[in-house]
Amino acid sequence: MxxxxxxxxxxxxxxxxxxxxxxxxxxxxxxxxxxxxxxxxxxxxxxxxxxxxxxxxxxxxxxxxxxxxxxxxxxxxxxxxxxxxKSTDHFIFPDLRKLSSEFEIQKFGKKEFEAKPFSHGTNYKNAEDFAENGAGAVIWHDGKIVSSASSFITFKNEIELDFSTLEDYRRKGLVNHCISKMLRDCEDRALKVHWDAQTEVSRDIAFKFGFTLNQSYKVYIV
Missing domain, CATH: 3.40.630.110 (GNAT acetyltransferase-like)
Structure with a gap:
């Protein structure tokens, strides 16, 4: 379609x-x-x-x-x-491999907001606005954020999920930990999460957390 x-x-x-x-x-x-x-x-x-x-x-x-x-x-x-x-009211939280001690997972707080990893947090006025209306989690390694899941925008208690990982840190399952922590927070706060996957990889990650496919659609680059 x-x-x-x-x-x-x-x-x-x-x-x-x-x-x-x-x-x-x-x-x-x-x-x-x-x-x-x-x-x-x-x-x-x-x-x-x-x-x-x-x-x-x-x-x-x-x-x-x-x-x-x-x-x-x-x-x-x-x-x-x-x-x-398709948004869901009941996330699935898959069993994840324990993070190595060299990685530290944190809620997307003021320090993370100021760092703006992968441009996450850009569409919020300030850290206080994000804390009240947004959601997210990051993984730190060696003093830098290497993976992040964050709300792109918040509108009427609904958020658009975005995530990214530095290329050298991919295929380690890091972003799954970020998404899991973020979705647990969204569940606790009754935030509706929207997930629009750019790739089959993103789509398949969404499946792991209980999302189902609403539809595929084409994007044209002009």
Whole structure:
């Protein structure tokens, strides 16, 4: 399935004026909210104003009309598949291999917020805002953060999960510990977690924690 059928948290927060910028016209909208979400009927003039002069736009179509427009006008555009996971009220916490003593796992606190690992925390006003509304966990090694799971944004008690690990520390299961700690905190605080996986690896990690696939969809790079 190529067209995104349901509105993700990023788009809903954009439509509410909380995150990004939504350009509404008579028969549709173009929402700039990390991705560029295309809804309704195409407006070629507005699209050219917003998108054509800039490279690297990641476009998500929410209508067949927009997808036809992109495929017709940008037939050579790169594309990839993302996986929108279905939120769950009951996380699964898999048995994880005990962390080596050289690694230290911590809740995403003020020190971590100020470090902004992998740009995590960027969309919050300050550490206090993150502590109240966000969630996350990191792993420290040798004085640096090597893996992190964090909320990208929070909107109406719902969060978008993001995670990353330094390349030299991957395939050690570190991020699973971060995600597990973060999700336990979300569960305790009744925060609804959204997971939009960029890769099959991310999708498969989501499966481990009890998420199921809502749908796959295509993203075009213009």
């Amino acid at each position: 190529e067209i995104l059928q349901s509105k993700p948290l990023l788009l809903r927060s954009c439509e509410a004026g909380f995150f990004g910028k939504n350009h509404i016209y008579k028969n549709g909208s173009i929402a700039e909210a990390l991705f560029t979400y295309l809804s309704g009927e195409p407006d070629e003039e507005l699209f050219n104003q917003l998108c054509a002069p800039k490279c690297g736009r990641h476009l998500v179509c929410l209508s067949q009309s927009w997808q036809n427009f992109i495929q017709k006008n940008f037939s050579d555009a790169e594309n990839y598949v993302r996986y929108q996971m």
